[in-house]
Every structure is written in structure tokens, then in C-alpha cells.
Amino acid sequence: MNILELLANDYTLRVVALGSAMLGFVSGIVGSFAVLNKQGLLGDAISHASLPGIAIMFLLIQTKSTELFMLGALIAGLTATALINAIVKYSRIKVDSAMALVLSVFFGFGLVLLTYIQKIPNANQAGLEKFIFGQASTLLRRDIYLILIIGLILMSLTIVFWKEFKIVTFDADFADSIGISSKRISYILSSMIVLSIIIGLQSVGVILMSALLVAPGVAARQWTNKLSVMIVLAGTFGTVSGLVGTIISSSMQKMPTGPSIVLVISFIVFVSMILSPSRGILWRYVRQIKHQSDINEDQVLLNLYDLAMNHNNPHHSHNIAAIEPMNTQGGKKLKQLKYILGNLQAKALVKEEQLDGWSITEEGLNYIMKHPMRKEENDVTSN
Amino acid sequence: MSKEVEFVVEVEDMTVAYHVKPVLWDVDLNVPKGVLMAIVGPNGAGKSTLLKAMLNLIKPISGRVLFNGESYETQRKHIGYVPQRGSVDWDFPTTVLDVVLMGRYGHIGWIKRSSSKDKELAMIALKKVAMEDFSNRQISQLSGGQQQRVFLARALVQDADIYFMDEPFQGVDAKTEKAVIEILKELRKRGKTVVVVHHDLQTVKDYFDWVTLINTQLIASGPVEDVFTEDNLRKAYRSTGKILKG
Numbered sequence A: 001m002n003i004l005e006l007l008a009n010d011y012t013l014r015v016v017a018l019g020s021a022m023l024g025f026v027s028g029i030v031g032s033f034a035v036l037n038k039q040g041l042l043g044d045a046i047s048h049a050s051l052p053g054i055a056i057m058f059l060l061i062q063t064k065s066t067e068l069f070m071l072g073a074l075i076a077g078l079t080a081t082a083l084i085n086a087i088v089k090y091s092r093i094k095v096d097s098a099m100a101l102v103l104s105v106f107f108g109f110g111l112v113l114l115t116y117i118q119k120i121p122n123a124n125q126a127g128l129e130k131f132i133f134g135q136a137s138t139l140l141r142r143d144i145y146l147i148l149i150i151g152l153i154l155m156s157l158t159i160v161f162w163k164e165f166k167i168v169t170f171d172a173d174f175a176d177s178i179g180i181s182s183k184r185i186s187y188i189l190s191s192m193i194v195l196s197i198i199i200g201l202q203s204v205g206v207i208l209m210s211a212l213l214v215a216p217g218v219a220a221r222q223w224t225n226k227l228s229v230m231i232v233l234a235g236t237f238g239t240v241s242g243l244v245g246t247i248i249s250s251s252m253q254k255m256p257t258g259p260s261i262v263l264v265i266s267f268i269v270f271v272s273m274i275l276s277p278s279r280g281i282l283w284r285y286v287r288q289i290k291h292q293s294d295i296n297e298d299q300v301l302l303n304l305y306d307l308a309m310n311h312n313n314p315h316h317s318h319n320i321a322a323i324e325p326m327n328t329q330g331g332k333k334l335k336q337l338k339y340i341l342g343n344l345q346a347k348a349l350v351k352e353e354q355l356d357g358w359s360i361t362e363e364g365l366n367y368i369m370k371h372p373m374r375k376e377e378n379d380v381t382s383n
Numbered sequence B: 001m002s003k004e005v006e007f008v009v010e011v012e013d014m015t016v017a018y019h020v021k022p023v024l025w026d027v028d029l030n031v032p033k034g035v036l037m038a039i040v041g042p043n044g045a046g047k048s049t050l051l052k053a054m055l056n057l058i059k060p061i062s063g064r065v066l067f068n069g070e071s072y073e074t075q076r077k078h079i080g081y082v083p084q085r086g087s088v089d090w091d092f093p094t095t096v097l098d099v100v101l102m103g104r105y106g107h108i109g110w111i112k113r114s115s116s117k118d119k120e121l122a123m124i125a126l127k128k129v130a131m132e133d134f135s136n137r138q139i140s141q142l143s144g145g146q147q148q149r150v151f152l153a154r155a156l157v158q159d160a161d162i163y164f165m166d167e168p169f170q171g172v173d174a175k176t177e178k179a180v181i182e183i184l185k186e187l188r189k190r191g192k193t194v195v196v197v198h199h200d201l202q203t204v205k206d207y208f209d210w211v212t213l214i215n216t217q218l219i220a221s222g223p224v225e226d227v228f229t230e231d232n233l234r235k236a237y238r239s240t241g242k243i244l245k246g
Helices: A004-008 A010-038 A040-049 A053-061 A066-090 A095-119 A139-158 A160-170 A172-177 A184-202 A209-221 A227-251 A257-273 A281-309 A332-346 A361-370 B047-054 B072-078 B096-106 B116-129 B144-156 B174-189 B201-207 B230-236
Strands: A350-354 A357-360 B009-016 B021-032 B034-039 B062-069 B077-083 B161-164 B193-197 B211-214 B217-223
Touching: A004 A010, A004 B062, A010 A040, A010 A139, A010 A160, A010 A184, A010 A209, A010 A227, A010 A257, A010 A357, A010 B096, A010 B116, A040 A053, A040 A066, A040 A095, A040 A184, A040 A209, A040 B116, A066 A139, A066 A184, A095 A361, A139 A160, A139 A184, A139 A257, A160 A172, A160 A184, A160 A332, A160 B096, A172 A184, A172 B077, A184 A209, A184 A257, A184 B077, A209 A227, A227 A257, A227 B230, A281 A332, A281 A357, A281 A361, A332 A350, A357 A361, B009 B174, B021 B047, B021 B211, B034 B047, B034 B174, B034 B201, B047 B062, B047 B161, B062 B072, B077 B144, B096 B116, B096 B144, B116 B201, B144 B161, B144 B174, B161 B211, B174 B193, B217 B230
Parallel strands: B021 B217, B034 B193, B034 B211, B077 B161, B161 B193
Antiparallel strands: A350 A357, B009 B021, B009 B062, B211 B217
């Protein structure tokens, strides 16, 4: 099946993909600040907490209306945020426990309400459970407009408050000291997180929405050390996962959108964690090995230098057994020592005078003279 | 105190508590203009808390602070602050120059961006702390001493009259310590007032001309030669039973 063809011919899919892409972009941007603020869990708490808001709104109006559901979710999300802040402020419960508490209580209550709703005789309730895992194909044109509008608002806020977001995220105390209220900025940021969760509830669902917030920022951080690049990259990763996830979900029967989007963004995170040149696990490993071998080479060269200093002629050659006695009992270690000496010879720091007889070169001496590990008492210049 | 002395900072009846335990209790403190003052006391004596409460970063239970006889809000632009180096995440994705530019944010105002003039000032400040070659460096690559100098540069671009510094000598190399104290002395020469939370009793006499000893309560405050006495130190460090003065 050709995906491009599918996109070109299927109007519904086009609408839905556009919405998911915008959603991914915005959550990537907003979520980046949450990641840098170490507030990744806040999104999770808020999105879970919005479920009872949706359910209560349905009970009130007895019909399905995305806008009013979003309003219900918004109220529930803000209530949850306020509650978390209040618990932290007025009790000695720490913020992570407060979040876990609010998350589970609200979500549990939401599930109870949903079960109750499914039992009442009202045909309209069908599909309400889609909010748990998300179903992008239920998005209507109107819903997409709403996502676009809120997305644009969130993007503008990011641009307008760029400097303030940056300083409060980096150093809240200093921000306060110069009159940029970290409290006010945090409220704006939290509200932005709530808003981006709200617009994602229908297509990604309450359980997995936080992944779309946090994961793009985490992946983007791997590739750059510049805040602006990180934000744009996070937006891009979000867009890609929104788009691809939606397409996967619509090409498979009964596949909810949330999980498929999360799978795509998880893949991006995984690749970023392994392959990023500066922070990736793979390159760090490679650098470590390189570093280790440099140290080993230095040690061998130092030993050779120490031996040479015991002779009048510094270029006197020494048998391999003298250079590193512990390593010449044969086997792997001997091979390694020969390999290191070979490397040193390639750098012209040592020379093989005869079979297994090695000496330090003029260049090797120069290198050692600048080496911090050299013992002072062997200093030729001080004699 | 005689009336002629001009106090740039006046703290009255300051009491601060985290939950129930008081960290600062009824502290009255006056800082004269143009001094280099150390706040000294044992661990947990409330040194950093005093600094933060003065800057309105912690809400005290009671008490008030006046700067040049006015409230913090109106005097904000004349006040510079160097937080503890360990209080921020140095893995934040930004550069040295960007951090120093943050010192200008209070002058720039909401929403507007830093100008080329701000960048110029930031570079001058970086030069003063001998970090101009690092302006484009990632802050995660800095050593502890370099981090401290960047924070100092950020305070310098604030172009303040009163500076508050929280442990600027904490865990820095000897070279940085010397560079920092040179800058502090230069600030004093220019008529600025500098208040420093300080840990090392042995350097108090060399670095500072004014000292405040606290241990939850104010023990003593005044010129180093009058106040930094064996007797006062014993009072301040009584709870730990250890005199660290060398």
C-alpha cells in the first residue's frame, strides 16, 4: 500500500494526519520546557487527571461535543495542577508523591464515571472510552481547526516569552531577583502544558499523551546543545511521530492512535540515545575505548622512558619482557602489549631495534617531557 | 551606630522558618555603603537563608528589608545577585554568553530581546573574569571555577550598586578564588557594596572589611577588626563546639 497515495486520496486521513502533525509539533515544543524543568511527570498527572472532566461534562450535557469535553478536561487538568501545588505547599508531601496521588485518584474516579456512563441508557455514550487510548479517526474538521488555533496560540506564547521561559527554566531564583516572577512564568508554562494535553486527548488519549510531550524533548536534547535548536527539533520529532503514528493506526484495523504514535516517538528516542554524537551511548563507549588505549600507550611509553633513564644512552633498546613484566607471560596480554608498541611506532614515538627489542625515539622523549605522569626524579634535564 | 553612616541595606526583625523550626530569628542588620561584607556562621546557621530573605526570594514570617531606604521592588535594578553555583542545572542547553546575557534581562524588560549593546556589555564582563575565550562554550563543559566566573560575569552586567553573592568561593580553584576576590575589591573601590555568604574563616580578615556573624540569631555585625573576635566566634560556633579559625 502506498502511503502517499493513501494520503492523497483519503480525505479523512488527510485531515486527521494534519491534526496529529500539528499536535506533535506543539507538544514537542511545550514539552521541551517541561523536560528541562524536570517536570516530565506533570504532563502525565494532568493528562490522566482530565478523564473525570470529560466524563462529568458528558453527564451534564448528555451528548458528545468535543469543545465541551475539552473544556471539562481543561477544568479537571487545572484543578489537578492546583491541587498538586497545594499539597506541596501545605503538607510535607513531596511533589512526586503529590503528582502520583492526584494522578491515580483523578484517573480512578474517571474510570468509575466511565463505567457508570456505559450503564446508563444513552446511545450517545458510545465512543467515550476512545479518550483513554485515543482514536485520531474520530477527529472532525472542526476539531482540527481547534487544534490549529490552540497550536498557534501556544507557538506564539513560546516566541513572546522566549527569554522569560529560558531564564526561569535555567535559574528561577535569579529570575525572581531581577523581577521576572518564576511563579507567574511557571503558571503560564503549566497552562500551556495543560492546553497541549487537551488538544491531544481525542487523538492520543489520556494515558499516553504525556509521552508525546516528553519524548520529543528528550530525543532532541541528545542532538543539540542549543535551546532554540532543541525546541525546533523536538517540534519536528513530534510532527513526524504524530504523522507516521496516525498513518500506521489508520492502516490497521482497530489500532488506537495513541499507542502507534508512542511507538514511533519511542523509536526516535531510542535511536537518539544510542547514536547522538555528543551524548549517545555508542559514541561514549567508543570514546572510552579510545581514551583507555591512549592511557595504556602512555603507560608503556613511560615505562620505556624510565628504563631508558637508567642508561647513559636514552635510546638503548629493551626487551619486551623488561617493558611490562606483568604483561609478557604470553597470551592475550602479550599480544596487547605488542599491539600498543605497534601503535606507538606508528606515531614514531618508539622504534623496534631488533625482534622484541624496543627503544624510545627523540620524539617519544619530547612527548614524555610534557607528560603529567612523568616522575620528576627521572628528569634528564635536572641532572 | 553614629548617624552619619549611610546604610544601603537595613534588615529589621527578620524571622524565617521552614515549617515550624526557625532558621532565622529576629535578625536586625545594617550594611553601610561601600563595604565588602562577609556573612559567616556554622552550617545550617541560616547564612544563605538570610541572603535569600533579603532578596525577597524567601517569604519571611516577619521583618522587612530596605535598600537605600526603599523596598526591594523599587530598588531591584540596583541589586545584583550571584546564586550558589550548585543551584542550577549546568547541563542546560545554552552557552556562556547566553548565561551572562541573562544578567541584562532585568533591564531589557518583558518580551523584548537582548540588543547588540547588551552583548557588548556581556563580553566586557566576560573579559573581566578572564572568560572571553569561552563565550560560545557550552556551559556543561565548564569547570567549577569557570562556572563561578560566569555567574560573576552575569552579576557584573547587571551594573548594580549592591551585590549579593552566595558562597562564591565554594569549591573553586585557587586561581578563580583570587580572580573573584580581585573583582570584589575592585567593586568596593568603585563604591559598590558587596555582601558575601562565606565559609572559610581563615580568609575573612584578608578578603573582607566588614563581617556579620550569625547562628540563627545575629551574633555580631561590624568592622572585621572589632567583630571578628575569638569571643564572638565562640558564640557563633557554640553549637558545633568547634572553632575553625586558623
